[in-house]
Amino acid sequence: MWMQKKWFKLFVWYVTISFFFAFGAILISMFRFGPTEQEAMSFMMGMMKAMETSLMGLSMQVKEDANIQRLVYESVQFAFPLLAISIAGGVYVRCRRKV
Amino acid sequence: MKFDFILHWLWALVFSILALSGIAMAGAKYGWVMQYDIATADIVHRLAAVVYVLLTVIIIFYEIIRILRRDKTKKPWLVFGPSGYGLFTFITTLVFIITGAVIWLFMDSNHAATAFTLWIHEKLTYLAAASVIWHIYMKSHALKWPKNKERKAR
Secondary structure, X not given: OHXXXXXXXXXXXXXXXXXXXXXXXXXXXXXXXXXXXXXHHHHHHHHHHHHHHOHHHHHHXXXXXXXXXXXXXXXXXXXXXXXXXXXHHHHHHHHHOOO | OOHXXXXXXXXXXXXXXXXXXXXXXXXOOOHHHHOOOHHHHHHXXXXXXXXXXXXXXXXXXXXXXXXXXXXXXXXXXXXXXXXXXXXXXXXXXXXXHHHHHHHHHHOOOOHHHHHHHHHHHHHHHHHHHHHHHHHHHHOHHHHOOOXXXXXXXX
């Protein structure tokens, strides 16, 4: 059984601890004082940097490109009928099942 | 190793990465989680989101194939289920994906939609994080370290 292997137990502990850290971080951040001016500045600086060097900035550049915008628009035109067909297929399969 | 078992733990790992990187971007109070490196948090969050959506699609397709094959064997490790925590996970996942897509696509074109979905996305994160702690508590037997048989034999 994989769950009994030590390396896998370590993985489970790692994932569990990460969730406890995430939940702890939320509680600490939510109920503490602040943010201080320095923290607000650091956050704003981080956001500004993200606008330039991350996917956030890249996506903004993409939106300024007319060709890509047209491609996205046409993809959306395809996406909605496909979504409708998928939902109809799902409902059909679910209704056909006897149990 | 079972397919549903792999999916469960991959999904848990990706969700953990999403939670941590997402919290770092939630506001100035939360930025310390990733030392205010919002650019890295943003890249990590978006890349993990793509994997998260792919895994979700795989799980849904896996479930559809099971229905079509009339496979009624119990899959205790599957992420989504028809009731209980599985149903809660399924609904929250869909809301996460829809709101995430709106935030990603309309960030600088429709500010009202982005602000509204961002609010839902953030509040749902807190709810999902609390629910995961509850889920871990209920399944805490998985954390028990295997006993050393040799030592026991002595």
